[in-house]
Amino acid sequence: MTSIGVFALQGDVREHLAALERLGVEAFTVRRPAELARCDGLIVPGGESTTMYKLARTFELLEPLRQRVKEGMPTFGTCAGMIMLADRIRDGAPGQETIGGLDVTVRRNAFGRQVDSFEVDLDLEGVDRSVHAVFIRAPWVEEIGPGVEVLAEVPSGEAAGRIVAVRQGPLMATSFHPEVGDDDRVHGLFVDLVKQS
């Protein structure tokens, strides 16, 4: 059976576990290296990327995470998780580091104070019909490397055209929170990615 872990030192872990279980995969929390070692794939949830970084370092999970991602473990980052997977951050906290692996530059809290949180229907590559995307103090992707595929952009409004979902080989990231609500199609994309690799 496919085993997918959810990074659980901080963030909205439960909703991801529920989505994975609805999709019929074995889902469990990851707080230590032994749990990471059991993962066929990993989700890094939304939350607060600065805290995630500090806790991952303190609990000696940061280097094992970097190692597994480097070795090609399929990994899906949502919101703060997208920041954690990015190779480069803008508006990061002083000294903030990431797991990295995804050849992108993300801007933290990119949508600004006025539109901290918003929802929009958008088209996502690989998913039929639009996805209802919930953004909460979200990052966007400002620059992508040559191996990165854009899966979704903001369709309209002030932030129209901003990149909010990407994929690079076994790595996937969304600015928004696909675990909110009961539409499991984005998680389904990731589960397929894990099963293929």
Ligand SMILES: NC(=O)CC[C@H](N)C(=O)O
């Ligand atoms: N909902 C979220 O994950 C917010 C991300 C948060 N603003 C950060 O910088 O990590």
